[in-house]
Amino acid sequence: MVKKERPKFPDSYIGDQAIEYDTSKWMERNQRITTNRCLELLFDSNLGVFPDFNNNELLLLDLGCGTGFSTEILLEEGFNVISIDILSDMIYLLHKKKLENFNLILADIRNLPIRENKIDHIISVSSFNFIYEDILDNNEKNKILQQTVKIFKEVLNNNGRVILEFYPETEVDIKLLMKYFKLADFNGFLVQDNPGLRKEQNFLILEKEEN
Template sequence: MSRPEHQAPPEITYRALELLNLPENEPAFLLDIGCGSGLSGEILDEEGHIWVGMDISPSMLQVALEREVEGDLFLQDVGQGMGFRPGTFDGAISISVLQWLCNADHTSHNPKSRLNRFFSTLYSSLRRGARAVFQFYPENDDQCELIMNVAMRCGFEGGLLVDYPNSKKAKKYFLCLFAGQSASGAKQQMPKALGEDVDGEPNTVVYSSQR
């Protein structure tokens, strides 16, 4: 069965880029987590950014190589962490990958430990004030809570944003994380979700690293 990220419409990647809130007309160095065949990377190219892609699937990376994508590609299980230098990236995006870290596909896999290795090394690899945006498909509220709790313990702030919460077809979950304060020292604000509010309440859940 095809994974959802391999058929994701371009609109999802454009939305993730919008939520990154990058400076206009300035190329950024971005990490594409679960880059697959490089579909998201092509959009990053169109927007003038430089990118590095990571994926656990050799066959998908081979497709990306055959398509001659511009980004540098790494074969990597992100649940084992990443080895980039501190402050390497201006931002990170991920389309339909995060939920897979909640699965114990092997007897040695512990979802909480894998999430901790992932978020701790991701936090280190981002420059301070950078954002990481994940579009994902949570199975239930417990998965969302697990992911958010681990991310906060690793230093991130941010929250969960749900676009079009009342539409079965258009509803999308985005986890928007901040790696500390911006260079100006101003506290970062959660972006607004698209679509109708739920029962008059904003369709975002804001978290912070403070208890």
């Protein structure tokens, strides 16, 4: 696994830094490519083939939506979307874009204000690691991961899928996450694009088993 310099949370996403993030063409391009890759993996047949559907029949959660690079793609593809972020500076910039047909919520990934069995699939681009990476106490970290996975399970429909593109610090992070998803009856696997290279990306692909 390649060690990369990681953005600081929340400093990299507040005030002028939020504006810089939103106006960076490089960032926009990367996040759009990554979101498209998440969509490709969402319907990966290794987890089973979906019955025919139209995108406008599905409700997706975009977790850690930031200023909306990922949300924009999901809307362009015709999905119904609820976008969630914890920082008002990021969400405000997305709100100002006046995109249509989606809901924007200021909330924490660890405590989603969403009703049970409401969501078809969850996508999270470059955000998930922020929910635990500053927590040094292992018990606390385990508690947060376990609780977050439990909430994902509650809000998802049967066969709902989760695609997490994130920056795991170590292999242990990935193993720990897989452990909690498996304990909560998710199936899944890791996809690593460009392993060992600077542009390495990690995607966890999970599906909630039918009750």
